[in-house]
Amino acid sequence: MAFPTPPAILAGRDLRPADLENPSAATLLRLYAWMHFARTADNRILDLFRQGLIKGTVTGGQGNEGLIVPLALLADKALDVVCLTHRDLGGHLIWSDHLCVHLNQYFANALSPTKAREGNIHRGDPKNRSLPMISHLGAMLGPVLGATDSQRRLGRPAVGFAFFGDGSSSTGDIHESLNLASLLSLPVVFVIENNRYAYSTPTSEQFAAGTELWRRAAGYGMEGFALDATADVVATARTLAAAIEKVRATSRPILIEAHTLRLRGHAAYDTCNYLKPGESDEFFARDVLPKFRAALAAAGHAAPLDALDAELGAFIEACIKVSLAVPRPNAAVAAMAADLFAPPSPPLPWKPEPATAENLTMAQALNRAHRKILAERPESIVLGQDIGVYGGAFKVTEDLLNEFGRPRVFNTPLAESACTGYAVGLALNGHRPIEEFQFADFSTEAMTQITLNAATMHFRSGAACPLVLRFPCGGNVTLGSFHSQELESVFLAMPGIKALYPSTPQDAFDALLAAYEDNNPVILFEHKALYRRGRHPVAWNPNYRDVWTPKKLRAGDYATFVTYGEMVHLAAEVCDYLAAEYEHTLDLFDLRCLSPLRLDAIHASVARTGRLVVLHEGRRTHGFGAELVAGLTEQNFAALKAAPLRIGSLDLPVPFAPELEQAFRPTKDKVIELVTAWMG
Ligand SMILES: Cc1ncc(C[n+]2csc(CCOP(=O)(O)OP(=O)(O)O)c2C)c(N)n1
Numbered sequence: 001m002a003f004p005t006p007p008a009i010l011a012g013r014d015l016r017p018a019d020l021e022n023p024s025a026a027t028l029l030r031l032y033a034w035m036h037f038a039r040t041a042d043n044r045i046l047d048l049f050r051q052g053l054i055k056g057t058v059t060g061g062q063g064n065e066g067l068i069v070p071l072a073l074l075a076d077k078a079l080d081v082v083c084l085t086h087r088d089l090g091g092h093l094i095w096s097d098h099l100c101v102h103l104n105q106y107f108a109n110a111l112s113p114t115k116a117r118e119g120n121i122h123r124g125d126p127k128n129r130s131l132p133m134i135s136h137l138g139a140m141l142g143p144v145l146g147a148t149d150s151q152r153r154l155g156r157p158a159v160g161f162a163f164f165g166d167g168s169s170s171t172g173d174i175h176e177s178l179n180l181a182s183l184l185s186l187p188v189v190f191v192i193e194n195n196r197y198a199y200s201t202p203t204s205e206q207f208a209a210g211t212e213l214w215r216r217a218a219g220y221g222m223e224g225f226a227l228d229a230t231a232d233v234v235a236t237a238r239t240l241a242a243a244i245e246k247v248r249a250t251s252r253p254i255l256i257e258a259h260t261l262r263l264r265g266h267a268a269y270d271t272c273n274y275l276k277p278g279e280s281d282e283f284f285a286r287d288v289l290p291k292f293r294a295a296l297a298a299a300g301h302a303a304p305l306d307a308l309d310a311e312l313g314a315f316i317e318a319c320i321k322v323s324l325a326v327p328r329p330n331a332a333v334a335a336m337a338a339d340l341f342a343p344p345s346p347p348l349p350w351k352p353e354p355a356t357a358e359n360l361t362m363a364q365a366l367n368r369a370h371r372k373i374l375a376e377r378p379e380s381i382v383l384g385q386d387i388g389v390y391g392g393a394f395k396v397t398e399d400l401l402n403e404f405g406r407p408r409v410f411n412t413p414l415a416e417s418a419c420t421g422y423a424v425g426l427a428l429n430g431h432r433p434i435e436e437f438q439f440a441d442f443s444t445e446a447m448t449q450i451t452l453n454a455a456t457m458h459f460r461s462g463a464a465c466p467l468v469l470r471f472p473c474g475g476n477v478t479l480g481s482f483h484s485q486e487l488e489s490v491f492l493a494m495p496g497i498k499a500l501y502p503s504t505p506q507d508a509f510d511a512l513l514a515a516y517e518d519n520n521p522v523i524l525f526e527h528k529a530l531y532r533r534g535r536h537p538v539a540w541n542p543n544y545r546d547v548w549t550p551k552k553l554r555a556g557d558y559a560t561f562v563t564y565g566e567m568v569h570l571a572a573e574v575c576d577y578l579a580a581e582y583e584h585t586l587d588l589f590d591l592r593c594l595s596p597l598r599l600d601a602i603h604a605s606v607a608r609t610g611r612l613v614v615l616h617e618g619r620r621t622h623g624f625g626a627e628l629v630a631g632l633t634e635q636n637f638a639a640l641k642a643a644p645l646r647i648g649s650l651d652l653p654v655p656f657a658p659e660l661e662q663a664f665r666p667t668k669d670k671v672i673e674l675v676t677a678w679m680g
């Protein structure tokens with residue numbers, strides 16, 4: 001598809017600080033051209049929405065051009081990192097791609113850069129470090145921090161640009177991200193686009209501590225200032241240029257509160273009935289674009305301005321025509337399903353070490369796997385709370401800091417959301433982070449980052465997000481409701497996450513390598529009660545990728561028994577008991593991989609035995625076993641000789657006292673009782 005040739009003035013997408021000292025007519029006209037281009041594109045997108053040619057809704061950037069255009073022109077598009085918001089079409093147009101590509105996104109057609117899986121302003125350009133926005137305001141900042149840090153670690157003097165609105169400034173992620181950036185001394189320009197409203201809510205109803213949001217900077221130990229981006233474009237550009245240069249040179253973050261405008265309300269459907277009388281007129285009176293145009297015209301540029309307006313208008317119309325002619329998108333289910341996960345890459349060239357087996361606990365096996373990864377893979381980074389000097393709550397990361405040093409191994413603050421977002425950003429830029437959650441329970445703090453930002457990344461943007469999230473999980477350790485949970489059915493209810501759950505030290509060693517080299521977010525469930533349950537031989541296993549498939553631990557013909565995690569050991573004892581006492585032998589499978597499920601061998605077993613027992617530690621109702629039972633029985637229904645047996649914990653929070661916890665969770669005696677009753 002041939003795209004119309006852009007007007008020559010749009011060939012220049014950069015503005016250097018020197019250009020602003022005594023700006024030439026060409027510089028001023030270029031600034032104006034991009035602003036006018038962005039405004040006209042936004043206006044036409046609104047028209048097209050109203051005509052029903054664009055679906056969903058549109059959130060315009062009309063009124064924000066005085067900020068986003070100079071800033072995007074000043075950014076180094078070959079180095080810097082950005083995550084633009086729903087007011088920043090101008091930024092997208094400048095950062096990369098032809099207008100037609102952006103329109104294809106709005107029309108959600110066959111050439112949409114998100115393959116029509118996202119709509120309207122919800123896109124980025126990950127290969128050019130423009131990180132795709134997600135709706136969850138605040139959650140976009142962490143990835144900017146990570147990708148910017150990744151650039152710096154690779155020796156590139158990048159700056160990150162993190163945008164958020166006055167309303168978004170109320171989210172917890174903003175606090176976490178500002179703190180993290182300052183703590184790690186990351187060169188990030190934080191920009192608050194303060195247009196005085198969040199949807200219909202004025203700033204006065206958003207926060208009590210005044211409206212000078214930039215003053216928050218002091219609380220994070222960073223510089224901050226306010227900027228009126230509706231006044232003088234050149235002055236704004238100069239201020240931004242100085243700030244960017246400073247951040248680039250010092251690698252310290254900065255917080256800019258930019259006063260901007262929202263000329264068309266929140267979105268296309270907004271009636272703006274909440275505005276005070278005359279307020280809209282006041283907005284339009286402050287609009288910087290006509291003021292800039294009038295100043296340029298007064299300076300003698302009226303004729304080129306008219307010509308520019310005409311040329312840009314014609315170009316936009318030509319682009320709309322081209323993009324409107326693009327066919328509707330491919331709705332084939334197979335094509336969508338194929339993109340849920342980033343494709344597997346060849347195995348990494350691991351050294352076949354340790355060649356001789358050592359007797360290790362699971363915690364030690366995981367420690368060995370971390371050391372192997374850090375020693376052999378320069379792109380690896382290990383982060384988490386207390387994982388440094390202390391070696392982690394379960395000592396899995398012991399001595400890693402000593403051996404590999406900062407910044408490859410480092411403690412994170414108590415900020416699971418921003419830190420996971422930061423890890424997402426590292427992953428998007430070619431690093432491979434391994435993040436330890438102190439307890440799996442605290443991963444709920446990072447729910448949005450894991451399930452929406454990371455897990456949907458490949459499907460909606462085509463970018464790989466190789467991330468290992470280590471979850472010390474499970475009970476039987478008398479730690480109560482907030483340190484004992486099994487969360488697999490919570491996280492795996494969302495698409496796009498892989499998950500491994502090893503039950504032996506060797507499988508744990510293999511699982512960390514397999515998870516590490518995968519190009520997707522992988523949760524590694526590590527049962528706390530298994531960390532120190534005896535020492536077992538661990539060595540380099542060339543077939544480490546087998547952990548993605550179930551392992552058959554016992555063979556039999558009476559029934560098929562499926563379980564994972566700590567329950568594997570209990571199930572093995574139950575199987576031995578049934579063989580000894582009842583002469584019933586069972587096929588016992590350790591699932592090992594919870595996502596994506598590869599159940600072929602188990603299907604074959606159920607088809608042969610005709611009986612199924614599923615056991616897990618998480619709650620029974622809505623538990624992961626429901627999926628296993630459904631999947632395994634719907635395919636083998638005709639072969640079933642009995643109703644499947646599903647065993648899990650009670651449908652309660654994990655209780656504290658040992659007596660209560662034992663009553664809550666499956667124990668060997670209870671499982672034997674349930675299975676023998678089921679056997680009849
Ligand atoms: C965490 C979160 N809660 C609610 C929403 C729904 N929502 C979308 S935009 C918006 C207002 C955002 O206001 P602000 O941050 O000031 O940005 P603006 O739209 O004014 O540019 C809201 C509430 C959201 N996207 N994210």
Ligand SMILES: [Mg+2]
Pocket residue numbers: 165166167193194195196197198199
């Ligand atoms: Mg706002």
